[in-house]
Amino acid sequence: MFDTTALNQQRNFFEGHAAIWLFGYGSLIWKADFDFLERRPAYILGWERRFWQASHDHRGTPEAPGRVATLIRAKDSICHGMAYRITPEVLAPLDVREKNGYLREKVPLTFVDDNGNGVEQSEGLIYLASDDNPAFLGEAPLAEMAQQIASAHGPSGPNRDYLVNLARALQELGAEDTHIFALEQQLRHF
Ligand code: BEZ
Secondary structure (H helix, E strand, O other): OOOOHHHHHHOOOOOOOOOEEEEEOOHHHHOOOOOOOEEEEEEEEEEEEEEEEEEOOOOOOOOOOEEEEEEEEEEEEEEEEEEEEEOHHHHHHHHHHOOOOOEEEEEEEEEEOOOOOEEEEEEEEEEEOOOOOOOEOOOOOHHHHHHHHHHOEEOOEEHHHHHHHHHHHHHHHOOOOHHHHHHHHHHOOO
16 A cells, blocks of 8 residues: 655644644544544635545445545635644654555645634644545545445444534534535435
8 A cells, every 4th residue: 555654744834833724624523533633613715525545444445445534726706624733743644644545745724713703823734645646546436435435334333424423513513515515315225
């Protein structure tokens, strides 16, 4: 399996910073199993979430991969998520956990207030699985993706739970996401 751990440890965009903002757009929204100093709902501009990345090690296996979230560039689109202020040492275990194609990227992020309005900006970090990584699956018909998600299981649990938890977390944030909500609807057929 491809392994991005060593590459990520060279990607020190916030060298010398005591704390950084990590923007979660996938499992990090509902499952933050690391220490953080504070968390705030936020969005990033110019990105859309897609279930286009294979999971061979968490929500699937090498023989029957699952599908998990990554981001694609989409001018003027907004991707909602959760930002965590962390100390830099939190990244090392995340680099290992997300080694199947995700690379650290620096992005501008906007914090959101209780009314859903963007209020302040900061630089942040995301883990991005771009279309040139070996585990990138890309687009497929929605029903095909839902069927794959319904049948895949891995060491972190059923792939289905990943999608359902993500859809629920986005609803709780009051966030719009056409792709995720349509995929979750499709999942009900399987
Ligand atoms: C996220 O929730 O932002 C995320 C989690 C794992 C890999 C990539 C992104």
